[in-house]
Structure formats: structure tokens, C-alpha cells
Amino acid sequence: MKNEKIDEMSSNNVAVPSEDTSAQPPTIRAWLRSNRWAPVKFINTILTWFVGNRHADYGLAVMRISTGTLTLGWLLLNIPVAARIWGPGSAYWDGFREILGYQWPLDLLRNAGTGPFWLWYAVTIVLAIAFLLGWRTRIVTPLLFVFYAGINAQNVTIADGGNYFLRIMLIYLVFADISRRWSLDSRRRAKKNLKETETGTVLHNLALILVVGQLCLVYLEAGLYKVQGLLWQNGTAMYYPLQSDAYGVFPWLSDMATNFGPVVVLVTYFSVLIQIAFPFMLFNKFTRRIALVGILAMHLGIAVLMGLPFFSGVMASADAVLVSGTTWVLIVAWLDRTGRNILGRLPKAAPREKSAADSSPSAASPAPAKLPATPNSGTKKDSEPDLTPIS
Amino acid sequence: MKIRRIGRLSSIVLLIGGLLVGGHLAATLAFTGPQTPLKQALQPALNKYFLGPLDQGWSLFAPGPYSQNEYFLMRACVSSAEVCAKGESAGAEFTEWQNVTQQEMDSARFNMFSNRESKQSRSIHSRFWTAAEKLSAKESAMAQANHIEGKPVFEVDLDSAEAAKKFTPSELTTLQNYQRLEDVAVGFASLKALELWDGKASIVEVRMRRDPVVPFEQRHNNVVETSSTFIKIGWRDVKTFDEDTMAAWK
Numbered sequence: 001m002k003n004e005k006i007d008e009m010s011s012n013n014v015a016v017p018s019e020d021t022s023a024q025p026p027t028i029r030a031w032l033r034s035n036r037w038a039p040v041k042f043i044n045t046i047l048t049w050f051v052g053n054r055h056a057d058y059g060l061a062v063m064r065i066s067t068g069t070l071t072l073g074w075l076l077l078n079i080p081v082a083a084r085i086w087g088p089g090s091a092y093w094d095g096f097r098e099i100l101g102y103q104w105p106l107d108l109l110r111n112a113g114t115g116p117f118w119l120w121y122a123v124t125i126v127l128a129i130a131f132l133l134g135w136r137t138r139i140v141t142p143l144l145f146v147f148y149a150g151i152n153a154q155n156v157t158i159a160d161g162g163n164y165f166l167r168i169m170l171i172y173l174v175f176a177d178i179s180r181r182w183s184l185d186s187r188r189r190a191k192k193n194l195k196e197t198e199t200g201t202v203l204h205n206l207a208l209i210l211v212v213g214q215l216c217l218v219y220l221e222a223g224l225y226k227v228q229g230l231l232w233q234n235g236t237a238m239y240y241p242l243q244s245d246a247y248g249v250f251p252w253l254s255d256m257a258t259n260f261g262p263v264v265v266l267v268t269y270f271s272v273l274i275q276i277a278f279p280f281m282l283f284n285k286f287t288r289r290i291a292l293v294g295i296l297a298m299h300l301g302i303a304v305l306m307g308l309p310f311f312s313g314v315m316a317s318a319d320a321v322l323v324s325g326t327t328w329v330l331i332v333a334w335l336d337r338t339g340r341n342i343l344g345r346l347p348k349a350a351p352r353e354k355s356a357a358d359s360s361p362s363a364a365s366p367a368p369a370k371l372p373a374t375p376n377s378g379t380k381k382d383s384e385p386d387l388t389p390i391s
Numbered sequence: 392m393k394i395r396r397i398g399r400l401s402s403i404v405l406l407i408g409g410l411l412v413g414g415h416l417a418a419t420l421a422f423t424g425p426q427t428p429l430k431q432a433l434q435p436a437l438n439k440y441f442l443g444p445l446d447q448g449w450s451l452f453a454p455g456p457y458s459q460n461e462y463f464l465m466r467a468c469v470s471s472a473e474v475c476a477k478g479e480s481a482g483a484e485f486t487e488w489q490n491v492t493q494q495e496m497d498s499a500r501f502n503m504f505s506n507r508e509s510k511q512s513r514s515i516h517s518r519f520w521t522a523a524e525k526l527s528a529k530e531s532a533m534a535q536a537n538h539i540e541g542k543p544v545f546e547v548d549l550d551s552a553e554a555a556k557k558f559t560p561s562e563l564t565t566l567q568n569y570q571r572l573e574d575v576a577v578g579f580a581s582l583k584a585l586e587l588w589d590g591k592a593s594i595v596e597v598r599m600r601r602d603p604v605v606p607f608e609q610r611h612n613n614v615v616e617t618s619s620t621f622i623k624i625g626w627r628d629v630k631t632f633d634e635d636t637m638a639a640w641k
Contacts, residue, residue, distance in 0.1 A: 037392045047395045050405055081508040089639025091632050092578025095571045096518075101442030114635045149444050156446075157514035158507045164447050171444070198401045206408045213416045221423050222451040228425070229454030236607040240458035243604045245496050246513055247457060249503055258610065307503050 054177050054196070054204045058328040059321035061134070061181040063211075064173075066317035067166060068132025071148065074310050075125050086154040087117040093155055102153040109150050123147055134183020141178065145170035162311030168214060169318060176207035208321065215318050216279035219295070223275030232272055235265030242305055249307030257305060271298055282322065292319060423449050461520070462492040462600040463512035465580040467592035472628070475594050476539060488598075491583055492516065515579055516599050519572040523599075523622045525565050534569065537625040539594050544570065573624055581630040582640045590637075597624040 049055075075082075083089050086109070097110060109120060124147040130140045149167050152159050177200060179185035188194075231237040241247040242254040258264050274294040281291035296316055303312035320328075397405070421430050422437045430437070441447070468475035470483045477483065491512040499505035526534060530545065538544050547554045549567050558566060576597050584592035601620045609615045 040392050040394055044395045047397055047405075051395075051397050051401060077504060078506045078508075081506050083639040085507055085511060087639055088633070088635035089582070091636040092575055092582060092630065095574050099571070100446075103443065106444060114638065145444075153444075157518055158510045160510075161449070161451060167444055168447060198398050199404050202401050202405045203408065206405075206412050209412055210415070213412070214419070217416065217420055217423070218449045221420075221449040222453065224425065225450040225453035229456070231456055231458070232453060237452070237456040239607045239610070240456045240604050241452060243610070244457055245460045245493075246510075249499065250501060258607075261607075264607070304503065307499065307505070309503050 050202050050205050051198050052201075054180055054201050056208050056321045056325075057177065057180040058182075058325035059323055060173075060176055060178045060208070060211075061183065062320035062323075062328055063169075063317045064134060064137070064178040065132050065182065066320065067169070067314060068128055070162075070310060070313045070317065071144075071166065072125065072128040072132060075121070075128060079121075082121055083114065083117065085158060086151045087121075088112070088114055090155050093157075097153070100153065100156060102149075105146055106150050106153050109154050120147060120150065124151060134179035134185050137179040137183070137185055141170060142174045145174065160308060160311045162308070162314035165214075165218065165311075165318070166314045169211065169314075172207050172210040172214070174207075175203045176211070177201075177204045211318060211321055212282075215315075215322075216282070218315075219275045219278040223272055223278075226272045226275070232268060235268045238268040238271065239264050247306040247308075250305070253305060267301070270294070274298055288322065292322060295319060419447070423447055458604050460602045460604065461513050461516045462490055462602070463516045463576075463579075464488050464490050464492075464598040464600055465583060465595055467580075467584040467588060467595045467629070468626070469588050469591040470593065472540070472593040475626075486588065486592075489583070489587065512579065515572075515576055519576050520599055520601070520622060522565075522569045522572040526569055530566065530569075534573065535623045535625050537627075539626055539628050541628065544573065573627075574630070576624060577627045578630045578632075582632070582636070584629060585637060586640050592629050594626045595629055596626045598622070599624075 078085070094110065097107070109117060112120065124144070127140055127144040127147055131137065131144050145167070148170065152163055152167060177196075226232040226237070229237060231240065239258045242258055248254040257267075274291070275298075278291050278295060281287040296319065299312035299316045303309040418433075418437060418440060421433055422441050424430065466486045466488045468483050468485050474481055475483045479485065495509045495512055499509035523531070523534065533546075534544055543549070545554075545566055547557055549563065549570055554563060554566075576599075577595060580595040580597050581592070584595055599622045603617050605612075605615045605617065
């Protein structure tokens with residue numbers, strides 16, 4: 001029956017591709033020939049990614065500003081107790097410090113007196129300010145790492161995941177151009193018309209891989225460890241730290257969050273799933289957005305319910321590199337517009353302020369945020385926001 | 392079609408840097424990941440590489456979440472060392488037990504932005520507990536006994552040649568790890584005593600207490616009894632520190 005049909009089709013001169021004798025049969029050799037440039041194209045794609053542009057520059061700027069702000073806040077918040085927990089008052093940790101492997105210059109505070117300790121602490125605060133403003137980051141970033149790690153090395157046990165993560169990030173960020181956008185460095189470079197070097201671009205992109213790689217690794221492993229735990233499996237794990245004295249910062253909020261069993265199970269499972277899925281969700285633009293919103297929600301919950309704002313903030317600030325430059329520009333433009341609108345609605349006390357607000361173009365129209373010029377802003381490509389930070 | 396040309400220095404940086412980045416991320420995955428035969432084989436090299444500023448661990452409340460309240464308790468004898476050694480019958484004055492962790496956490500309650508001092512005694516507790524659990528029953532009994540007037544907890548100085556003869560290398564490592572953390576706990580208690588009793592304390596006693604969080608299934612019960620677990624450090628001499636350290640605690 002089938003053969004009859006084919007014959008019929010042939011007799012009616014219907015073109016059947018498989019019967020086209022002039023076309024070459026699909027052989028491995030033919031496939032190899034047609035794809036003979038694939039390895040070269042692949043290598044070129046990689047090389048272009050590494051030398052063509054400094055990726056995720058807006059994301060890294062956001063990471064720098066938020067991380068710097070958090071570090072500064074953390075240092076200021078701990079001033080009243082700093083001498084006890086990291087300074088000379090922490091001498092009872094000395095035997096334990098011996099085995100931690102912090103070597104010069106990270107162990108300089110071990111035998112430092114009160115004066116040198118406070119000098120070190122003050123310099124760290126200044127460095128954190130310089131870091132967040134993006135001032136001479138090529139010098140400031142390694143120095144901030146040394147000073148910040150030196151303080152942490154004095155008492156590693158009170159450090160949380162945020163301290164660990166930040167310390168590692170600072171090592172990676174030494175190689176990245178974190179002040180390409182929204183910084184004092186970018187203004188200076190634009191004024192002096194300084195050119196970016198190709199080697200610097202390669203190093204920047206390698207550092208970006210380290211940042212994203214570390215981020216994925218942290219989430220994946222945190223998730224994989226969780227699935228091994230019985231309380232994570234039965235969906236009640238979230239309840240326990242929230243009901244403990246140490247992490248239940250707001251007892252009434254903890255009670256509310258853990259009152260309904262199904263909610264506890266859903267939140268517990270969500271935490272595990274979002275962490276394990278995070279690295280894999282980055283490959284697609286749509287799922288990447290879901291992953292980022294999900295992980296941000298998780299961090300917000302940890303910050304408020306468990307009283308770990310520093311840890312959550314540092315992790316979330318690293319997530320910023322996964323958000324495209326366009327999105328950051330739009331967010332900043334929206335913030336700028338909203339800020340001006342709010343300021344415009346305030347009672348106009350001084351006539352001078354009023355006229356300034358009214359004459360601002362941003363107050364009247366939704367103009368994009370004003371961006372500082374980049375060092376090599378001569379070409380259109382370089383001045384455009386980076387749309388594909390990790391692709 | 393040709394391969395894109397890039398500068399020689401950039402090529403070298405890309406090649407070496409790429410290898411280093413790949414190697415570092417693979418090593419991080421191995422070091423922080425679960426125990427596997429591969430990790431076991433690489434452990435000495437990984438420990439060496441990650442010792443210091445690269446040290447990290449990402450289990451984050453897993454596999455078991457934080458499910459107990461950990462407390463650091465201490466008290467002191469505020470008479471002279473000789474009187475304290477003879478006990479209450481000789482007129483030694485002992486203070487009430489102080490729950491240092493509870494005092495620290497009171498400042499963190501309803502405060503998302505509490506300072507790091509609120510974590511201090513709890514962090515000592517958790518490190519100490521891990522080290523103390525590794526002691527044998529006999530060693531544990533020795534650690535819980537009183538050792539004052541400079542007497543070593545395990546009868547010998549653990550850094551001496553005599554200790555190397557008396558214990559196997561693995562036993563000695565366990566004891567040294569314990570001793571290191573006990574010194575931290577006693578040092579912290581000594582400074583806390585200085586703060587609380589104005590330098591009058593001559594010996595201190597420490598207890599680590601763990602209270603389990605009410606099980607999930609019983610969370611709506613109004614009366615749930617949980618039992619505490621203790622690891623004790625017997626009476627020890629107050630540790631002395633230099634002036635800068637004392638000044639930070641006064």
C-alpha cells in the first residue's frame with residue numbers, strides 16, 4: 001500500500017527530496033566540511049568575549065557601591081565593641097589564631113596595641129568610603145582586602161557567611177575594573193581621555209567569571225547540603241532557626257511565619273529549590289530573571305526574619321552583576337525620576353529650590369539617568385550599556 | 392577564516408589566567424563540597440591552599456538547621472586564690488551563675504543591626520562543643536575536673552616531649568584542639584569576670600548549655616519541657632592579659 005502510494009506520487013511528478021539524485025547524501029565527511037570553521041568560530045567567540053568589552057560594568061558598579069556601603073555600615077556599627085572583639089581585647093583568641101594560617105600582612109593586628117588597632121580601623125573606614133565612591137580602585141581594592149581581612153582574622157568565629165564571601169570577593173575584584181561606571185575614577189578617566197588596555201579587559205572578564213562562578217558555587221552547595229538533611233526533606237527546617245534565641249530576632253514575626261505548617265514547608269522547599277536551580281537558571285534570559293527575583297526574596301527574608309542583613313546584603317550585592325546594564329540604567333533613571341517627583345511634591349520653602357526643581361528636565365519628562373562618560377567613549381559601542389553581562 | 396588576533400601579553404594572560412580561574416573554581420568546589428573519595432584524596436593539598444584568607448564553607452544551616460539554643464554560662468570566685476582553693480567552708484565567696492549568651496542576646500532582640508559582640512559567647516560555645524565532643528570519656532572527666540594553681544588539665548604540658556610519648560599523634564591532636572578552645576573559653580570568662588566583678592575574680596568555672604528548640608510538631612503546645620545538655624569546664628585559674636587587653640574590657 002505504501003509502495004503504491006510512492007509510485008503514484010512519482011508518476012504524478014511530485015518532487016520528493018530523497019529522490020533528488022543531484023543532492024549529496026548526508027555523510028560525516030560532508031558535515032565535517034560544512035562545519036570546518038566551527039572550532040575557529042568558537043575560539044573567536046571566546047576571544048571576542050574576553051577582549052571585546054568589559055562585561056557587567058554596571059553590575060560591578062552596583063556591587064561596588066552596595067558592598068562598600070555595607071562594609072562601611074558594618075565598621076561604623078561595631079565601633080563601640082571593636083576594641084573588644086577585634087582589637088587588643090580579643091587576645092584570648094591568640095592560641096586559636098595560630099592555626100588559622102593568616103600570614104603577613106593579615107596578622108599584623110595580632111600583637112598590635114590599642115593605638116595601632118584604632119589607626120588600622122580608621123584606615124579601613126576610609127578605604128571603604130573610597131571603595132564605594134570608586135576612587136583609585138586599582139589601589140584601594142587590594143588595600144581594603146588587606147585591612148578588612150586583617151580585622152576579620154582577629155576573630156574569625158564571629159564572622160558570618162557575608163564576611164567570608166566579601167573577603168573572597170575582594171580578592172577577585174582586585175582584577176576587575178569595578179570603577180568603569182558611576183565612580184570618581186570614571187570621571188577622572190574621561191577627563192584625561194585614558195584608554196583601556198586589552199590585557200586589563202581580559203583580567204576584568206576573568207574576574208567576572210570568578211565572581212559569578214563563586215556565586216553559583218555558593219548557592220549550589222548550600223542547596224545540595226540542604227537536600228541531605230532530614231528536616232529540610234520533611235519541610236520543617238525553616239522553623240528551627242527562626243524559633244531559636246540566636247536567629248529569631250523578632251519573636252512575634254517568627255511565630256507568625258512558622259504558625260502555619262504549609263507555609264513553613266513551602267518556604268523551606270523554595271529555599272532549597274531556588275539555591276540548587278540558581279546556576280542552571282542563569283543560562284536563559286527569562287529564567288535568569290526568575291532566579292534573581294527568587295534569590296532576592298530569599299535574602300530579604302533572611303535579613304529581616306533571621307537578623308542577618310550583612311550576610312544577605314553582601315550576597316545580594318554580588319547578584320547585581322547578573323543584571324544587565326540596560327536594566328540598571330533603567331532602575332537608576334526610575335529612581336532619579338521618583339526622587340525628583342518626591343522632592344517636587346515637598347512644600348516649597350525656598351524659592352530658589354523650587355525653581356531648580358521645576359526647571360529640571362527630569363522632573364518634567366522621564367529622561368534616562370545621566371551616565372558618566374567612559375574612558376574610551378569615542379565609539380558608540382563602548383558607551384552603550386552592556387546588555388549581556390554573562391552570556 | 393582566521394583566528395582573531397589579540398596582543399601577545401593578552402594571550403598569555405588569558406591562557407594562564409583561564410587555567411588558574413578554572414583550577415581555583417574546581418578546587419573551591421572540591422574543598423567546600425560534600426565528602427567524596429576525590430575530596431579525601433585531595434584533602435591535604437586543599438587544606439594547604441584554602442588555609443587563611445581563602446577559607447570558606449557553604450553548608451549554611453545544612454544538613455541540619457540550627458535547632459538548639461546555645462548558652463555560655465560562667466561564675467567566679469572573688470576571694471583570693473588561696474581562699475578559693477579551700478572552698479566555701481574557708482570563707483571563699485562565689486558569684487551567681489551568669490548566662491553570658493543571654494545577656495549578649497538581650498541587646499540583639501528586636502534589633503536587626505545588632506553589633507557582633509552579640510555573637511561572641513555563642514561562637515565560642517559552638518567551637519568548644521565540637522572539640523569537647525571528640526574527647527574520650529576519661530579525657531572528658533579530666534576536663535570537667537578542677538585544675539587550679541597552674542596544674543595542666545591532662546596532667547602534662549601538651550606541647551612537651553613527655554606528651555608526645557604519652558599520647559598517640561591522633562590523641563595528642565584531639566587534646567591540643569580541645570585545650571586551645573578551652574583556653575579561649577577560660578580567657579573569655581576571665582575578661583568577663585574582670586568586667587563584672589572589677590578584677591576581683593581569681594578562679595572561674597564555665598558551663599556550656601544546649602537547649603533544643605521546641606519540636607515543630609509541638610509548636611502549638613503551651614507547655615513543652617525540653618532537657619538541657621551540658622559540657623562543663625571545671626574551676627580554672629583566671630587568665631592574665633596585658634594592659635591593652637584589660638583596658639578594652641574595663
